[in-house]
Amino acid sequence: MKNVTIADVAKQAEVSKSTVSQYLNKRYDYMGEKTKQRIQEAVEKLGYQPNIVARSLKQKATKTIGVIVANILHNFTTKVVRAIEDVCHASDFHTIICNADDDPVKEKYYIEMLRAKQVDGLIIFPTGDNRDLYQKMLDSSYPVVFMDREVEGMDIPSIMLHNEKAAELAVEHFLEKGYRRIGMMTTSLINHTTPRVERVEGYKKALRRSGIPIYKDYIISGEPQSLQTELEELLHLERPPEGILAGNDLVLIEILKYAKQKGVRVPEDLAVIGIDDVSFASFYTPAITTVAQPTFKMGKAGAELLLNIVQKQEETTKQASLRFEPTLMIRDSV
Amino acid sequence: MKNVTIADVAKQAEVSKSTVSQYLNKRYDYMGEKTKQRIQEAVEKLGYQPNIVARSLKQKATKTIGVIVANILHNFTTKVVRAIEDVCHASDFHTIICNADDDPVKEKYYIEMLRAKQVDGLIIFPTGDNRDLYQKMLDSSYPVVFMDREVEGMDIPSIMLHNEKAAELAVEHFLEKGYRRIGMMTTSLINHTTPRVERVEGYKKALRRSGIPIYKDYIISGEPQSLQTELEELLHLERPPEGILAGNDLVLIEILKYAKQKGVRVPEDLAVIGIDDVSFASFYTPAITTVAQPTFKMGKAGAELLLNIVQKQEETTKQASLRFEPTLMIRDSV
DNA sequence: CTGAAAGCGCTTACAG
C-alpha cells in the first residue's frame, strides 16, 4: 500500500498540487465551491493524510517543543510535565519529553538531539552544567525557558517556586507547634541546584528570625542512597532534632522508610514536613504535612511563556522569570 | 544567525554536498584522508548540526516511535513507559508519549497525529474502541504493538501480564491466611478491558477451586470517583468481606483513603492486597501486600518487539504476543 | 575516490 501524497489527491481531483495545499490549509478565500468539493472527495477516497515531516521541512517549524527534565522521578516533575503537555496540546503543539537523569552529558545529548529534530523551543529543568550550550542557544536566539531552577548569569527566564518561602512556611509551622530543634535534609547541594540552596536558605532565615541557633549538624544533604545512614547519625546526635524538614519528595520517602524500619514514631519521636505534596500524603498514617508547589500553574506558565517566545510575542530574557507561591498543607505529621 | 546546512559545509570544505553527506553517514570506505579532515574542520568551524527533519523526509524513517497510553495515572504505565524509553534510547530511537486519558476520541487523534508525524511504529495501551483504525494500521502493515491489553479478533501482538494468575496469587494468599470472605474491587468493566476482566476471572477461579461460593455483591467495579460509596455499601453488607483485592493501584488508593477516613483498621478490620506494587507499599503502615507486575520486563519486551517489527525482523501478528508472570510481595496488610 | 542530479512531500510567492 503506497503512501498517498498530495500529488495523488491533485490528480484524482484534477487540480494542481498548489490548489490542494491551499485547500488543506484552509486558504480558500476565493476557491470555487466545486473545486473544494472535488478535493474533499479525493482526500476521502484516497484516505489522504498529510506528511507533517515534509511540511515541517518547508515551513521550518515543527509545532513541537522539547522538554528536558533533570529527573523524572520527582513527583513535581511529572506534574509539571503534564501541565506543559496540556497547554501545548491546546495550542496544537506537540511535546517530546526527555529525562536527563541529573546527568549533564545526557542533557547535552538531548539538547542537541531535539534541536536537530528542529523542535521550535525547549523547556529545560537545567542540570546547570552546560553553560556553553545554554549560551549558544541564547546567541542564536533560540527559544528556551528554564523550569524549577535558574542558572546564574544566564539571561534565560526561569519558572520557579518561591523556595525560601516554602522552607520558611514549614519552619514556622514547626515553631508554632512548639518545636525548637528542627533539622533539614535535602538532596545533594554540590551542584548549587537552585531550589535546594534556596530552601536551606529559607530554613536558616526562619530560624534566625526566631532567634534559634542554627546547628550545622542539623543540615544534611546527600544522594538519596546515603540518606538513610545520614539520618541514622543525625538522630543519634547527643541532642537530636525533634522535627525534620524534607527538602523534596525523595527525601521525605527516605525519612519515612527509615522511620518505619527503625520503629521511629511520627510525629511523637520525630515530626516531619515535606516540601512537595506527595500522592500519599493525605492517606498515609500519619497524614503528612507538606508544602505544596502549584505544579499545574508552574507548568502552564512555563509552556505559555515558551509558546509566546516561539510565536515572537515575547523575548527570551530573564526579565520574564516568574516565582510561584507555596502552600502549607497542614496534616498530622507535626 | 542563519542556520548552516550541508551546502555551507560543502562550500567551506570545497567538496560536494554528496561527499559531506557520505562523510556524515560514516560511509567513507574509500574517502581520502584529507577530504575527511577538511570536512571535519568545516563542520566544526561552522558548528554544523544536521537537520533530522530533512533526513527523515528523504529516508522515510524518523527513528522515532510513538507510545499512546490509555491512562498515565497508573503507576504501571509510568514504569512501562520508562522501560520503553530506555530500550529505544539504546537503539537510537526516540519516543513520543501521548496520554489518551481513556478516551477513544483522543486515542484516534493521537494515532493520526503520530502517523502524520511519520513515526516508525506505535506502542498502544488500547482503549479498544478504535477497531477501524487498528485495522487500517494492520492493512497497511504499519508496525503496532499493544501493551497491557488485547483487542479481541485483532491480529496485533500484545504484551500482557498473566492477569488471572495475578488475582489467583492474591486470593490464595488470603486463603492461606485464613480469610474466606474476600471481595474484589476494580475500575470499570464496561469496556471489557483485558486486565480487569481477566483479574476478576482469576479471582473467581481461585475461589471456586477452594470451594468457596462467589458472591456477586463482593465484586465491585466502577470509576475511581464512585468507589468510595461503593466501598461504603460493600462494608455495610450484612456479612461484609474481611479482605479485599484491589484490581489496580488507583483502586488500592481509594480503599486506603476510605479506611483512613472511616477509621477502618488494616488488616484487623479489613485485609487488603493490591495488584500493582505501588511506590509507598513498603513504607506504608501497614506495609501493603501487593502483586507486582514485571513492569520493566514488559516495557522492554514491547519496545524490542516493536523495534524488531520496524526493522523487519518480525511480523506484526498476534503470534508474537507475550505473557508475563506476576509476583506476590508479602507484607503486612493481610 | 568524488560530484551532478533527482527526489522525498510539502508550501508559497508569483503569474495569469
Add this chain to the structure above:
DNA sequence: CTGAAAGCGCTTACAG
C-alpha cells in the same frame, strides 16, 4: 480563482 516553479535540507543511485 488556479497552476507552474522553486525550494526546504537532506540522501542516494549512478556516472566517471
